[in-house]
Amino acid sequence: MKFDMPLHELKEYKGTNPKPQDFDEFWGRGLQELSQQSLDYELIPAKFTSRVAECYDLYFTGVGGARIHCQLVRPKNQIGEGPGLVWFHGYHVSSGDWVDKLGYAAEGYTILAMDCRGQGGLSIDNSQVRGTTLKGHIIRGIEEGNPEKLYYRQVFLDTVQAARILFSMEHVDADRVGVYGASQGGALAIVCSALEPKIKKTVAVYPFLSDYKRAWDLDIANSAYEEIHYYFKFIDPNHEREEELFNKLGYIDIQHLAERVKSQVLWAVGMEDQICPPSTQFAAYNKIQSPKQMKVFYEYGHEHIRTFGDKAHSFFSDLLDK
Template sequence: MPVIDLPLEQLYAYKGRNPKPEDFDAYWERALAEMRAVDPQVEIIPSEFKVPFAECFHLYFTGVRGARIHVKYVRPKHTVGKHPALLQFHGYAYNSGDWNDKLLYAALGFSVFSLDARGQGGLSEDPGGVKGTTLNGHIVRGLDDHPDHMLFRHIFLDTAQLAGIVMGMPEVDPDQVGATGWSQGGALTLACAALEPRIRRLAPVYPFLSDYQRVWEMDLAKDAYAELKSYFRFFDPRHKREKEVFTKLGYIDLQHLMDRIQGEVLMATGLMDTICPPSSQFALYNKINSVKQIEIYPDYGHEHLPEFHDLALQFLMKL
């Protein structure tokens, strides 16, 4: 079998390279306390998009630092009692997508909530206000400021805040909420379940935002991770701050959050992935302590993985 990374047996043992800050747990408890102190001011506006079996809405809430966050919300009609819900998260720089890709789960009796990540391709706000570069990516946004101002901290909190809002809705069964997404969406699926451990089932695909130092050492700081190389070239060309930089990125490195997940995980990865290399994904997968399974695609990279949408559907339907 061709390889672009470690052999498969070594991937299953790999524990990651990127440093974990000593105050990591305190950092995230402080972040969650800030999130819980926010009045979300939820607003639900009917959409012009209509279908016979579901109702479609734009949902807005206020996240940390005052950002108004947008979510596409599809609710099935004619359900009796509480029903399950599914949170959907999109790829890097994209948005929540069209309404039609939420309708399958709505037809199955799920309420569906698709988040627009703040400051990316959708309708969610990014209030800004950070010191340092804002060029060329959200991983490095806030890297030259206090760690509490890092943008992915706020985006991770948005996912958990949305989950809490959904679980508090009268029509939703809070014990039957799942999450899914591909690439950045896979990362946000995992972040959501780590920061809101009541998420029952999660189906992430080739998750982004893990083991930054490993990505850089493999010379794969390009494409989705290009901002890592750009940051060093512009702001630390002799890498005198390399250890400091990667340690600070450790606050938003998903592998260090994985021991918080309690829900059941079905993950997928392609062993030819040069966007989010397999070892960076196994770094987080190997730290998940809940019930988990990973589907391996030896010949596939960061692309459509045949049959996995069907596998995820069957997995999430168990909610």
């Protein structure tokens, strides 16, 4: 890896982006607000049908009144409680095709795949904030004085609400639930397991939303973090608010939540990843205190990683056992 650190340095790296002094209080308030949210949801039979699974569009009301959509795929003719998985998607897109979930459903998992509010799926982002909404969601709400207006603060709480809804389903064993995602989805998997300690297994593939200052120190103009570049270029070209910006982004930096993770973690990193650079990922991974394993793929970037899907499947398989 020429543009980032060598592996031996990555294994020791603990991050650059500052952590706000009131970080724990910030997320304590968020979880308190979330505790007031109902776990009620609406189920609508999906147009997609399968011989092995029941498929539904599920809607719930998230913090701030947003309408959040998920795909619910559960085994047909299930007897008793089974394991569950919460899936999170990549940046800008959606929870994907129904057929993607059928293999896991056929083995007995119930899958709840959440659409992030205001992205490519059916969830609605109803937040009203000052400042730009162009070029990405990291900086949505950054112009507000109150960091509780940050877009990702709301999405992070949505992940926990989705998990708790899955816990509440009568056919799901709340003690056998895992989370999975890649890129943005990988970040949200880490966040969900950090904020909801009942999660048992976490699979994160090259997570996004970590160590923003380090991403800035690298060439972020062509990465998933490009909106920070655009923020400075068009809104703060003299960097007069640089310290304030990175401190505020610290509230939604997964490296600062990582030490809260209680679940077992399986993480995949591509050493040629210039979209979510390895150092930004190791900043979070190195702070996880629970049982964890990092799979290093030396010739891969931010792309489909051959063989890792099988590894994730095997990692989750313990959830099938009572």
